[in-house]
Amino acid sequence: MSLIKATSKLTSKNQTTIPIAVRKALDIGEGDKICFQISGSGNVELFKEVEVLAGDKTVAAYLTFLEKDMVALPSKLSVLLRDPDSDRLLQGVDLTGWLDDDQIA
Template sequence: MSVTLEAESTLTDRYQTTVPETVRRALRLGKRDKIHYTIRTSGEVVLTRVDAAEADDPVLGQFLDFLARDIASHPERLQAIDVAFVQRLQSLTGGIEVDLDTPLSADDE
């Protein structure tokens, strides 16, 4: 007889949730791991772990881990972004529309 585990979590105002510990253990999820949702026509949602081979660039992951460790180790180094810098960035990028769902061309990959 198979054992069924159940867990629930609550959505925040920003539609975020914490993956319950029982689910994290069952899927062997760690920090920064990716999860995949399969939505069936019945409305059932299946949650699976994305294999490392399918995950993002490992170099980027290592860089982001480095940043997270550095920020945790040296929070005094964090600085607010200068308003003039933000305005300069907006002047350089204003009016540029980007569709993040559009696939990259072969030249852009």
């Protein structure tokens, strides 16, 4: 992914317009929610807030917790090695939309 740098001016009402290049990169538009995350060093990360489509509030809360934990402590993340038997177990299962094209055997 290429680096995008854009500037925007703060108005007297403390409002700003998100530059079009940023809106396109984040795939955001009218009605979308955006999230600002500020690190301890003062860097700001802006991302599109994606709603968890889960009827179960416990599942939604757990997924939110996982997301925050992964962002806060990326050093805890590790590569998950795929079990060799998974190809046999998934034989005949349509994985379109679940995996990237390069992950489908």
